[in-house]
Amino acid sequence: MTEFTPVLSATGGILIGLASVMLMAALGRIAGISGMIGGLLPPVTAGEWGWRLAFLAGMIAAPVVLLGATGSMPVIEVPSSTGMLVIGGILVGIGVSYGSGCTSGHGVCGMARLSARSIAATLTFMLTTGVTVFVIRHVIGG
Numbered sequence: 001m002t003e004f005t006p007v008l009s010a011t012g013g014i015l016i017g018l019a020s021v022m023l024m025a026a027l028g029r030i031a032g033i034s035g036m037i038g039g040l041l042p043p044v045t046a047g048e049w050g051w052r053l054a055f056l057a058g059m060i061a062a063p064v065v066l067l068g069a070t071g072s073m074p075v076i077e078v079p080s081s082t083g084m085l086v087i088g089g090i091l092v093g094i095g096v097s098y099g100s101g102c103t104s105g106h107g108v109c110g111m112a113r114l115s116a117r118s119i120a121a122t123l124t125f126m127l128t129t130g131v132t133v134f135v136i137r138h139v140i141g142g
Helices: 006-027 033-038 049-070 084-099 103-111 116-140
Strands: none
Touching: 006 049, 006 103, 033 049, 033 084, 103 116
16 A cells, blocks of 8 residues: 655646646746657757756756765565566557656646647546556456
């Protein structure tokens, strides 16, 4: 069972929203992580490398900042096998390709802009997640 942490969750949500708004205000870009990382791969559009790399570096550096502030790293427990993680990663990659974006781009930025496509994509993500959790926990027994 996952621990209920409303203050930490709200703080994280506020920071994600703030970063998304700042990126849109400063550069007119959507904070979709899959698109950001995809834009780091060749061919890279001129002038796009720096902000993408800075955003990614910030995501990677966040646990180090937390370590400096609290003295401990975040505890991450993954109750799945490596094989299940690989399969999940492949399925997410396929979904990102077919869905033209990821949960951060559609769920955070797209829904905030009232994009019908992003609302439909996010509803699809959520429905699929619910069905997957139900099947794995109650049908397969994982």
